[in-house]
Amino acid sequence: MSTGTAQPATADLLDGVDLGRIDAHLAGFAALTEPGPGCTRLAYSPLERQAHAVFAAHMTALGLTVTTDHAGNTVAELPPTGPNTGSGDARALGTGSHLDTVPQGGGFDGIVGVVAAMEVAEIVVRQEAAHRRPWRFVAFAAEEGARFGQACNGSRMAAGLTGAADLAGLTDRDGVTVADAMAAVGLRPDLVDASRWRPEEWFAFVELHIEQGEVLRSQGVDLGVVDVISGSTRLRVRAEGRATHSGGTPMHLRRDALVAAAECVVLGDRLARDPRHHGVRVTVGRLRVEPGSITTVPGSVEFFVDVRDVDSVRQRDTARTLAAEFAALARDHGVALTTEVIADTSPVILPGWVADHIRHACASLGLPYRVLPSGASHDAQQIAHVIPTGLLFVPSDDGLSHVPAEFTPTSQIASGVRTLLAALHRLDGTS
Ligand code: GLV
Ligand code: MN
Ligand code: MN
Numbered sequence: 001m002s003t004g005t006a007q008p009a010t011a012d013l014l015d016g017v018d019l020g021r022i023d024a025h026l027a028g029f030a031a032l033t034e035p036g037p038g039c040t041r042l043a044y045s046p047l048e049r050q051a052h053a054v055f056a057a058h059m060t061a062l063g064l065t066v067t068t069d070h071a072g073n074t075v076a077e078l079p080p081t082g083p084n085t086g087s088g089d090a091r092a093l094g095t096g097s098h099l100d101t102v103p104q105g106g107g108f109d110g111i112v113g114v115v116a117a118m119e120v121a122e123i124v125v126r127q128e129a130a131h132r133r134p135w136r137f138v139a140f141a142a143e144e145g146a147r148f149g150q151a152c153n154g155s156r157m158a159a160g161l162t163g164a165a166d167l168a169g170l171t172d173r174d175g176v177t178v179a180d181a182m183a184a185v186g187l188r189p190d191l192v193d194a195s196r197w198r199p200e201e202w203f204a205f206v207e208l209h210i211e212q213g214e215v216l217r218s219q220g221v222d223l224g225v226v227d228v229i230s231g232s233t234r235l236r237v238r239a240e241g242r243a244t245h246s247g248g249t250p251m252h253l254r255r256d257a258l259v260a261a262a263e264c265v266v267l268g269d270r271l272a273r274d275p276r277h278h279g280v281r282v283t284v285g286r287l288r289v290e291p292g293s294i295t296t297v298p299g300s301v302e303f304f305v306d307v308r309d310v311d312s313v314r315q316r317d318t319a320r321t322l323a324a325e326f327a328a329l330a331r332d333h334g335v336a337l338t339t340e341v342i343a344d345t346s347p348v349i350l351p352g353w354v355a356d357h358i359r360h361a362c363a364s365l366g367l368p369y370r371v372l373p374s375g376a377s378h379d380a381q382q383i384a385h386v387i388p389t390g391l392l393f394v395p396s397d398d399g400l401s402h403v404p405a406e407f408t409p410t411s412q413i414a415s416g417v418r419t420l421l422a423a424l425h426r427l428d429g430t431s
Helices: 009-017 019-030 046-061 111-126 153-159 178-184 191-194 214-218 257-273 312-332 354-365 379-383 410-428
Strands: 065-068 076-077 092-098 135-140 203-210 223-229 231-240 281-290 300-309 338-345 367-376 389-394
Touching: 009 410, 019 046, 019 111, 019 281, 019 410, 046 065, 046 076, 046 111, 046 135, 092 111, 092 410, 111 135, 111 203, 111 410, 135 153, 153 191, 153 379, 178 214, 203 354, 203 379, 203 410, 214 223, 214 367, 214 389, 223 354, 223 379, 223 410, 231 257, 231 312, 257 281, 257 312, 281 379, 300 312, 300 389, 312 338, 354 367, 354 410, 367 389, 379 389, 389 410
Parallel strands: 092 135, 092 203, 203 389, 223 367
Antiparallel strands: 065 076, 076 135, 223 389, 231 300, 231 338, 281 300
16 A cells, blocks of 8 residues: 655644643533443443434534444544545545443543544634545444443444344343343444445544553653554353352352352463463453352352453463363362353454554654554454554553543643544545
8 A cells, every 4th residue: 555645734733632622522421421430321321322412413513414323333524625625535534432431430431532533523624624535533332341241332333243133142231132222222223234334435544542551651652553452252151059058058068159250260360470371361350149148158150251362362262271271160169160252352453554654643743652552442443354444542540441540631632632633634645
């Protein structure tokens, strides 16, 4: 792919980034939350839909054409303007991220990328900046895997990785399927196959996101250009023992499902810390104990394991090893254990030529950057299956994310927005 002649973003355009506007958008989204610590705006909840409506209203007010597809993704399009309109390659450029959060999460994961899209759109419209491609600004639906196990539902449907037939098999903790949750907020799960993006319409997509790790902060660098995004394999494990009286049942007669599950949790942690598995991350973040009484030996436990890696072979080998070793451990406790893969997403290597444009954008602004992998999943990871995609990071204070304390200073977000704008400008002038 030729990189053609770069079209530098003008200083005026970059000067247009308004920190007050960014703060106001972030505060507006943060207010759309369930009660409790941090921000809770779950995938395919009414609050997530409200956030999409705020995004749509902003883009409509700017004069963009806004559509929400059957998967719940909202796309705002700005047609080409200026002297080169209609000349040459007219495939679209895109940017955006997601508006849902994990339970008791923060106000930055995903939101920063959508706010960046809103800010880029506002600057380009206000300054009537010329661009020869259509620019599309996207708020993806249901990126977080916290509710249904599978992450990135909206972008997976856009990329054709998840279809209508898959939506009845994924449930939340109350047994609500993705399909039912979508229908409850007015979407059409039966029609999502029509939400698939047409790759031939697209030139490139760039997502801005917070790092959700410590690398940029610890190195004092404000920008990260991602080369590879970790995959994840998620397991649902059910351990069935025997619920009995906690006082009346001697220790040698117990089949305690929680003791078996606890040993599995520790085993997963040990395995991931073993230098031979260096790089894999294993987490058990959700566990349900039945009957959940102080005075009853736990009879059954359900828990979820998240295995993440940038190496797809090691990711899946680790998941298989865990399933086998969990079963052996449980047998020692007289507990029956079953493991099921509920979600599996491959790591993705992002195309170097898109990353080069982002790196050159950083350099053109005199902003130091670091090339790094992403430990978290992203909409960019799904979109990259069908469209050349880049991912730009801004730092996370203390490396924290998925918690109320998640924070990125507005000045760093603004550096990200300027770099995004410059990168989109470069890509706009490229064939
Ligand atoms: C998204 O933040 C993820 O869970 O990786
Ligand atoms: Mn995210
Ligand atoms: Mn997240």
